[in-house]
Amino acid sequence: MNRILSIAVVVVLGGAASAYWYVQGAGRNARPRADSASESTQTGAKAACKSHGLAADACPICDPTLIARLGECLEHGVPEAVCWICRPKLAAAFKAEGDWCGEHARPESACDLCAGSLQEFRERYAARTAVGDDTQARVDLDSGHAHDRASPSVSSTATPRSQRPPAEQCDTGSRTVRLASTDVARRAGLQFARVGRQAVTHSLTCNAEITYDAGRYARHAPRVAGVIREVRADLGSRVSRGDVLAVLDSSELAAAKADLLQATALVALWEKNREREDGLLQRGISTERDLLEAESKLTEQRIDLSRARQRLHTLGIDEAAIEALTARQDISPVLNVTASFDGIVVERNAVIGENADPSRSLFTIADTRAMWAILDVYESDLREIRIGQPVTIEVEAWRGREFAGRVTWISTEVDHRTRTLKVRAELDNADGLLRANMFGTARTAVMECEPIVVVPRTAVQWDGCCNIVFVRTGETTFEPRKVRLGHETGEFYEVHEGLSVDETVVTQGSFLLKTEIMKERIGAGCCPDD
Incomplete structure (x- = not known):
């Protein structure tokens, strides 16, 4: 039986605006829902969370419902309940969970300076809004009391969320979200888009680092020990094959x-x-x-x-x-150190009067007219890469400009820690804009398709077991629709199942609608996956 969630928003303006949402389930006695961490405890006294050193009603580890109820931290791009920057006391909770990078003072799963990322962090904690941990306390929304209940373990899979099929047992599609009025939608900032078809090119995107072409890069050291008498080249000097770089007495x-x-x-x-x-x-x-x-x-x-x-x-x-x-x-005893090819001096260690020997490079020369891009490709994407494939690189310093090249080498080894492998692409750099050690993004087209149904990425939400899109069925009603998605294509996802052309979906504000759906489902245990 369909259940209708009615959402009423009362906006009070007086120096700052605030909103109060409540949920009423069909067939149940309507009652207000707690809107903050302090209201989630019905005992009147603020018990302490001994495991994590926080108030029991403010611990998102023990009470994962906080993650959905408090929403997003817009300043730092993570759920408000687990924002370690806004809530420094959370550090103790993360340490207790074994998820803390002491070197950089942040959760290890979110430490992009080590091996984490905000995406990994969000997936680790946001998933708890639907499934929780086997031993975590959950809030029973019907009784208002916290209790422990075992739940299916979170599945671990290498399949990206966007390509996971909907869960069979999930009843998301049987719900409807209804706003009190069209003015509520406007005040909530809801924006919409129409589902359509478009020709898409499947592309693979990955991180890349610019390096010198090893075949056009050489360190120059004297063939025999001696004392440097004269230095004729400096950093940035353009040299030709045979030019004297330094003179030694040997x-x-x-x-x-x-x-x-x-x-x-x-x-x-x-x-x-x-x-x-x-x-x-x-x-x-x-x-x-x-x-x-x-x-x-x-x-x-x-x-x-x-x-x-x-x-x-x-x-x-x-x-x-x-x-x-x-x-x-x-x-x-005069010995000349000469350039072995045309290029630019990119490193100089020669100082007049110092001893030099074959073990120490005096100059490094690079021909920067061609550069390499070293791509980090995930193991699961290896089948999409082949020798000779066109690649475009965009670097931080030259945003909006693409540098074209081709794949020339694919590593035979997968990194055991990151599960990525190195792929090399050669780039033309005749204008000298690319510099070694630049970071950028590599894209390569892997397939071109006929026009297919697509949906904006901002319209897709993950509810713990399914990708859902909110379809506008009336002026104030929205249907959460389970969708089966394909590849990501820029700002869109391919849609294989769940949407039809010309349907209207919510883009901006879809997270708010998902939050209301999740509030009704917290503790139900209907979704076993993350």
Whole structure:
């Protein structure tokens, strides 16, 4: 049998406006409903909640009905009853629940500096308005007394709320919300929208961080230890391949050059000695043994020369420079640190007079004409991502502007803590607007569909087990309709079941209507899910 909830709002203006709502159930004796935490206790004395250190009638953990009755904290975007900023004493309750981040002084489930989020926080506590915990006290609205009652455990599922099917046993659809007058709707700030069809593109949205392209990023350190004599590049300097970044004095380089010159001289010496021994053997003056010894020595010296040349190659000296220093007999200790490609100096650690060695980078160069975006994609969305897929990135610094790129790599590992995996997209950055370590939002289209029924996101409310939308059936009457939703598409949800084109739904103010529905159902235990 349908039950009609009548809502009367009396607005008193006198410096500040206040509203008083009451609920009357069909077939019951009408009686006013408590409108604040202090009115929820009928004993006259304010008992203490020993578990959480709060007054019993002000503890949203023990009395989850407060979450629905007190509504939203508009300033901080969480239910008023569990707003730890407005109600600092709640910290003890959250600590008792094991949900407190001591480092950042907020509930851990709401700590976005660690691993939480306001969405996770809302889901954890707002769900109690419908189901509560197995051991929590509930308020029996018929008797006005608190009592303990076991309830089905809250289901945990990775399926987003918006895509969960309606609960079979929920009787939300059998109710009607009726306002006293159209003026009440106006004063309550209700706004409406008409259900329609539109072509939608299914897109995946996730967090992204901008980083340098690892293939265009390099740290430059000297190949050998030395003392910095001169610095020729600074932060922000644009350099080309081969440009000198710094000049060092290296005794090890000087020794390597000397070894090369020595090996070159010995090879020349033993080449002459071999020719002489060969001539003597031809005239019968020398023996074949002497010739073999000369050839062996020449081979050894050639090996030493090759080793000395190779050592200079590893120190960054090319063949042309080796030939030049051999011709000049150059053993100077000067070592140039040069750029390996065109780019910008993004890090400098070189200081004149300091010691430098291969273990410490003096300069870091990046080619910022292309950047990477590292996306955090949820495990459940992995099937929507593929190599070569177009991606657009919007960053905080350039809101309203999108940077286009394509997916080039998908990680083979899922983070065990966040259940996300890394996806890399390459972005064009010819204008240099993107900077490393910027945070942004990535979107990628995964499917395009024909026009389908959609409803504004602001019209959808979660009542503990179902997604509901309030359909306007008359000037002052509204029907809570269970809906089966599809993907989120910007400001809308796809509607697979529950709504028809041209029906009028409540958008702004739908939360107030849901609150009245929830007041009637608190303690009924009709919805087992969160």
